[in-house]
Each structure stands twice: as structure tokens, then as C-alpha cells.
Amino acid sequence: METELHFNKLDQMTELAEQIKLLGDRTRLIMLALLKEREWCVCDFVEIFEISQPGISQHMRKLKSHKIVKEERRGQWVYYSLNIADKPHIQAVLDHMPGSEEILRMMNKTESDCCSPGNDSCC
């Protein structure tokens, strides 16, 4: 049973360009690099990027709409993770990004782990 719409090659290139455009924003590119290693929740990114919570949510919505990330609600938190197993062009770009530890150090942030289940000092 075919549930996907049929896309021709031009449509595919258009979708590829759209996905790549989403990577072409410094904030989102770093988000995706961080997501290489583990899932993060919205409030983590609010702390790391110093962007308002709605700002972060909107970035995640864009990434989700193009199936680049997936979300999972657990309790009051929503965790985001990469969904690029079928997107080698995105994997290839992220392969050239530093790991979480280096990124956080560059941004003068510590891994706060703000949304861990046992953490009472969460956002």
C-alpha cells in the first residue's frame, strides 16, 4: 500500500534544497550537531542558545516538518532527536561538525542536563 505521494526528481531536488536550507542557519546547524550525540529538550536549548522558548520551539517545528528531527513527549518534557537515517546528505554535513562537548565549551556552556528526571533544579 503506497501511502507516500509520488514525487518526481525535480520535486525531490526542491525538497533536498529545503532540507539543506534548514541546515543553513547557525543556530539550527549547532542544534543538529548537538543532537548527534543525544536527545535534548526545548529548555536545554533555551539555556544554550539564549533564545526565547518560543524561538526554540519554532526552530524545532521547522526541523520536524521536514522530518529532520523527531519528538517524544515524556512527562512534561518534549525530547527531540535526529531522524536522518535516510538522509545521507544531512549526515555528511553533520559529520563535519564538532561534538557536543567541544560545542558547549566554545559557547561557554556546561552540560546542564536540565531536564533529567532526577533534576529538581530544572528550568
Next chain:
Amino acid sequence: METELHFNKLDQMTELAEQIKLLGDRTRLIMLALLKEREWCVCDFVEIFEISQPGISQHMRKLKSHKIVKEERRGQWVYYSLNIADKPHIQAVLDHMPGSEEILRMMNKTESDCCSPGNDSCC
């Protein structure tokens, strides 16, 4: 002798995002895919993309400003070619794009070769 400015890792990620943003436009992405196989001049792209000549020149200027393409003037024509030997993240994306022949077929264009030296019927 150090002629390059020093960039820290955050600057490098910013530049990476800028380069990727340039790929995130359908027209430029297809241009770069076409350039994988050979050089093209501005008037070729005017015919293929049905965008005004200044529009094409502005795309090439952006790509040139981030060193993604290089130009070579020969006679009255300016030929553009890829300059991504040192940019594996861009190579990786272009590896997932179709070849010139397929692209031109999809766009219902024939390889006009409008700017060949021996071509009198050029733009």
C-alpha cells in the same frame, strides 16, 4: 607568512552555516550540480533557469564570495567552475544530486553549449 585571518571554531561553524545556506536554494543547488561535470557561463544559466541575466550574475557572486565557485574570463565570456576541493561538506551534498544530463532532461532543456568558441548562434 600568515595571510589568512585567524578564525576560531565558532567562526568556522558560522562560515559553514553560511556556505550551506547558499546550497539551500533550489536554483543554486542545481547550478552547483551542473557545475560538477563542467564549467558554464552566465548565458548558459540564463537559458536553463529562465532567470534574468542580472539574477544569474547575483547568484554567482554569492557563490564566489564564499569561494564555492571560481570564475575565469575568456574573451567576452566568464566561465564558472566549482572550487570545493577543500570543502568536503559541500562535495557530500553534491554527491547526492543527479548529473547534468538528467537535470537538463528534467527541466526540459537541451545542452545548448551557447558559449562555445565556435558557436555563432550564441546569446
Next chain:
DNA sequence: TTACTATATAAGCATATGCTTATATAGTAA
């Protein structure tokens, strides 16, 4: 229920982007 926390959505705004037309520049050819 009420009070709270985390996230999403709506609306607004300043700036960026991709095109256009008009014009300037660079080279060719008589």
C-alpha cells in the same frame, strides 16, 4: 478543582532574500 511547569501557537517586526528593470563596465571587431 487549583497551581504549577514545559511547550506550542499567534501576531508583530526588523532584516534578509530572490527576483526584477535600468544602467555601468569590460571585452571584441570593424
Next chain:
DNA sequence: TTACTATATAAGCATATGCTTATATAGTAA
């Protein structure tokens, strides 16, 4: 020089983008 071709630059415009603040929604905990 003059006439021509190819390309670049300038200016303008409609739309997209990345943020903000205000508010709605979803879940937790008493």
C-alpha cells in the same frame, strides 16, 4: 573611434526569515 556582446552593479520590491512578547495548550502534583 563606433557598434556590438557578455557580464556586473544599483536600486527597488514582494516575500521569507528569525527573532520577540502575549497567550493557549498539555501535562504534573497537591
